[in-house]
Amino acid sequence: MKSYIQRAKWMAFALVLLFNASVSHGQAYKDGKFWLNDDGSHYFKLTLLSQVWLRSTDLNPGSTINGYAKDHYTDIGIRRARVQAYGQLTDRVFIYTQVGMNNFNFLSDRKAGFFIHDILGEYAAVKGRLSFGMGLTAWNGLTRFAAPSVATILGVDAPLFEQTTNDVTDQFLRKLSLYAKGKLGRLDYRLVMSSPMDVHKAAGYSDAISTRSNFSPLPAKMQWQGYFKWDFLDKEDNTTPYSAGSYYGTKKVFNVGVGFQFQPDAMWHAGATGDTVLTDMKHVAVDAFYDVPLQGAGGPSISAYATYIHFDHGPGYIRQQAVMNPANGTTMAGNAFSGGGNGYPSFGTGDLVYAQVGYKFKENLIGSTTLMPYASAQFANYDRLNDNMLFWDAGINWLLKGTTSKLTLAYQNRPVYETAANGNGERSGHKGTALLQYQVFF
Template identity: 65%
Template sequence: MHFRRLLPVTTLAASLLLSHIAYSQQFKDGKLWLNEDGSNYFKVTLTGQFWLRNTDLNPGSTVNGFAKRNVTDIGIRRARMQAYGQIADRVFLYTQIGMNNFNYLSDRKAGFFIHDINGDYEVVRKKFFLGGGLTAWNGLSRYSSPSVGSILGLDAPLFEQNTNDVTDQFLRKLSIYAKGKLGKLDYRVTVASPMSITKSAGYVPAIGANSTFSPKPAQLQLNGYFQWQFLDRESNVTGYNTGTYLGSKRVFNIGAGFQYQDNAQWHTSASGDTVETSMRNFAVDVFYDAPVNKSKGTAISIYAAYLNTYYGPGYIRNQAVMNPADGRSTQASLVNGGGNGYPSFGTGNLLYAQAGYKFRDNLVGKTTLMPYASLQYAKYDRLNDAMLFWDAGINWLLRGHTSKLTLAYQNRPLFETRGQQADLTGHRGAFILQYQVFLN
């Protein structure tokens, strides 16, 4: 009897509580408000990038053991879900799950994995935040942590994520970070614990004359990036930097960064001794993204970077995005490997530039176009010739970054080993059509 009398009272109390929660937790501006003024909130975003591609493969490439010179394939370049928010005063939580590079050669039912999970506390209002976790608060340069949903062209300059999936998880590092704004200075500094190189894809334990990452227990890695924001201030709520604002902001930044890890690499000397070297990377960059004519909606986006990278003598690493081949039968001297690989990372000096121009609003019905081009030029000490990779295309902005179709052509160099050095021997290309959907 006592329980029966208590039940209506409990039900009424629960109803009142749920009504209060429903009132206080409004959904507004894409956010779930956790308090009346929305200063505490939670937000979810979704991103999908889908590719149709035709690739001229590197010489000797194979698919399932069969020789192939050209492949047309369909793939999912990225699928992401972000969930984050200012869940309490001074307390921020961020997480992201997703998958990358899913094509016809991928393991089936691989599933989503955790990209990020981190939190930070606002120690001094806007000036100093302290946080940690599996995080993209990286140093070195602007696109060491790119916002993939707002990329100017087909892809981010991945070589700025210089340990991508080697000693980190697709650029995310297990780290403690400090970030904030001091006037026009935006800064981030991190101390990261590098992941074991032995768990990376394609790890080879052999040591040779050319430097590779050492399998010895890793030292802590230091990263930093500092940018002076001359015009509009950019958000530093998450660790990701916007590719282009499509004319919605006036941004002009100059940045500089570094990355250092003691005894990160090893190689053998001429006498056969093991030599350990430190990874020392430095970068400076400039970013300008602004409207040209606000009333018409025209805009320009320009980014340029210089990187000085040192991974030890002779270090080279290929980049092969969503590789459409899984082996090679010949051309063992080819530095590039099979498929669409090319030597994107190395010890030496690198210049990168990209530029895009957004035409007026309503150029094609209610849509518009934004052509772009990018160029990666590097002089790596193991290559006798300059490494030149270029990419050019056009974005059809069906609804800004929310719905975007991009058609691009990429051209990559081929290098073959001649003793300890390598020479440029040709080029290969790929046509790529990407459709992006971005719920932000």
């Protein structure tokens, strides 16, 4: 009997604590944050994101799904699901973590679990000017969208080629890193030292060596990267590494950035005499971002971004991109340069230019909602391609409640390549994808 009374006492005590917490909740919660002190400078915040795609895809020639030939397929998939938890715990201590999953469709393993995207701790050595952090993190160099804010992507997807080692020697762009970041006046900077993940764990990786460059299977050396941008108008927040795709007219932003990424002996290939040649991975880039309201609050706004990148992965390097691929095979074997499904050569050694632009109409254009059409294009001259590569997409965002509830209808056009006699990719045509995305963000 005494044990039951003791348990009852503890349950009553727990209920009192819960009641007190619920009473104080209204005083401690503001602007989406749980305040940890009276002025809100110490806080903790949670966010949720869901992006679901309905897609109709013209598949690459020879594509198969579980051995059955298909030239077209319609599917539904979860492109992204995210939970963020982060906070300023003291004047100098910041913590950030993110869990989620990507690319869950009918071909995925069932009951796929969320995995850790980010987990880091950060200390402000000089508040606002210099902070140091360590962990699994998206603090990357090279370009603005080497770490994109997925909730504010202008269209349906980020320019993934700016994440140069995505899921090869990192985890969906996140790296095990030590970083320094801050602001010096209008200069926003980040410098990062990363420990590359084992390339043997990358999907489809083979350590067979050829005359064309590939990531070396030897123990990797540290990767170094940095990005520096100058804010001419409003200063952007750099609490997290993720850069906004658009502010939808809520800020007045114009900046220009330069960046680099370098890893010694990251790549290898066979030399003319059959010897093994190690080469550095060296990338440099410049970009510009412009996002401003045109007629004050509630009026239309414009968002534009452009970048030039020189990629150096070594001679002849190429890598296909096939987002949430609806096919898992091909009948064309070695002739299918782009592989089955929706693959196309997005990454490679050479030069690339990318641009995107969007125009948001005034608020309350359709009831309490508005529209934002956009277009983007990726143009590349890669060593391994006999023809230049052009990928473009265009669409319209229906902002039902800003980014909290957003419906996007888009069309993507990608090039299809077959293997030429010299082993390079030769463009044989184009294929398209019609896509409807619904985003909920809280």
